[in-house]
Amino acid sequence: MTTESALREWRYGQTQAERMVAALLHLEGFEAVDPQHPLGGPDGLKDVLCCKDGLSWVAAAYFPSTLSEFRVIKSKFEHDIEGVRANNASAFAFFVNQPLTIGEREQLLGLAGQSRVELYHLERIRSVLDAPKGCGIRLEYLRISMTDAEQWSFWSSMNQDIVRKLVDHEKRRESQIRTLDEKLDLIIERTNAIGFALLEKPSHLRQKGSAPENPEMPTASLSLTTLCWLHRVITEDSRLPEAVRGRLRSVNVWVGPAGSTPETATYVPPVPEQLVDLTNSWIVRWQEQHSRLQASQKEEVVATLAEFHHEFLCIHPFLDANGRLARILLDQAARELLNQGIGSEFTADAVAYYSALNEADGGNLAPLIARVSASLK
Template sequence: MTTEASLRDWRFGSIQAERLCAGLLQISGYSDVDPQAALGGPDGKKDILSRRGEGLFIAAVYFPPTQPSFTTIRKKFVRDRKGVEPNGASGFIFFINQYLTVGQRAALRAAGGPDDEIFHLERMRHLLDSPIGYGLRLEYLRRPMSAEEQAAFFSAKRQDVIYQLLRNAEVADQIWNEGRSAISQLNTSELMFIHRTMLASNPQVVIGGQLRGIQTTVMGAQGEQIFTPPPPHEIPARLAELLSWWRSAYVSATKTDPDTALDLLARFHHGLVSIAPFLDGNGRLARLIVDQGARELLGAGVTPDLVSDRVSYYAALREADDSNFGDLVALMRAALER
């Protein structure tokens, strides 16, 4: 059953509905999310309390098991919204597991206040079918995650996407060597798989895991052309050479000092983005791998601060073109988690 159908034809009861909606508030940026009486009893016209900024919001959850008329939905909205004033709330959040047209949503907002929010069927479906919502979908709709969805989910939650990916039974036989680091034995097929997984959260992207088949250019921070990567027919050989060096150097780096490990990570990062083996996501892929490498070798990940100053970042890459890695190492050191 699809996410849409599971929500629309709800069969899991009011307790699970309220707990699901509390989770949706949490991943939508609300704080202090507090379900009131999910297990029964009076709730004072508020299923859930939460905050957005300084404002207090009350939420009502309406998950009928069969499709009601819009008149019934509107009456429910108006009735439940009466809890705003007695609870000293700034606004009202209405969860409805049914499809609402744009006009129907506008009609509900007209019956409420300027800060009210409506979580209708399509909005909830979108959240649950996004990486940040996969966990809620699994728990409350009982829909398992695919291998790619698992990796996207853990990436969205800033957990180690590669570690979670490699623990998945469907791919473990392909890319797990017992007792060895997940990335210390990286080869081209594994790199392609990680790239495909990294881009899996965007359904519009169809190039994940496919080596670049056309010539391209890399643009700088100001939109200027700063680099032309090698032509497509050279990519397989260059990748094989880079990854062969990486596997050998990684073993040595486990027995050396932090400065040498940072130099290794900087050289790999530069090598991968210089080859630019994919049409999109080369920088993200390089940062993902060096982040994991830094966690294993240095005990601290590499934050997005590495590329926050795009001018300095691209200048460091161009210096590295001439085997001067000092600036890139300095940026990487500054970006380590504190």
């Protein structure tokens, strides 16, 4: 049996016709192909919905089992093209397993008005199914096997498609990288401009009462804006949602074992409405202490660092990554004031670390001070 005769003498019913049409639409470059009710039932004048060239399409299948007169095909076309208007679409694809002369095709196209139309008549469908790409669909729906030559052509065509898609993907990736590089250059340029402006004259962007900026002691001029920026930077590769990175939390949270509630939690941080005031107060206290601590004994500095670390964790200003940010700030502050960093052993023993924090919650900072002191390197 040839492809043409199998189409002319369609024996597989409307369900298989609509399913084959959906497969052909995929092959022809249509996207979001959505068969409606191939198993039967009202479909609202739309066998298949799909998209192509930025337009929404309605597709219809008319596959009679015997030769059909043109007036019947025309009537079916007029009925089905109403689905374009009924479904707020812009274009119409009509599949019919009957031969159409050029004059008959022109008549059908003339009925479309302003709507774009693609006519898939017998000869056009046959040519798609007999092409290398269509052999798989032909085998599935018409039960016509591929010859050896067609199999070679089929796999060669598929390989070419894969190579083309890989090349297109690489081109898009390179274009995206160039775009990101351009945006990054613009951001850096603007950031530098802002930085130079801040150095040249006072700015309302600086926090009131903050210490003078010192590039060697950044925590001395810490601000809420800088804190949020740091949080965004350290969560760059995390799974934290974009909406909460670099932003103070807007929801109530609690700290405790899995399944705990606010009533059973180990600790319940302040409500979101208090975060701005509490964080700013914490920053101001630190700035007031910073210059004094530069001339203080090591023991006093270590004790203040432990308090600095604990207070930030108590505020818990962000939805997540508070601990990571607190340790980064602690390490930087220790380097500024003691010329020593905080080693990884500070949190290596998680049980002892959280025990020290729990003691600090109750007013006993001694265990946490000891851990800070022992972790200096």
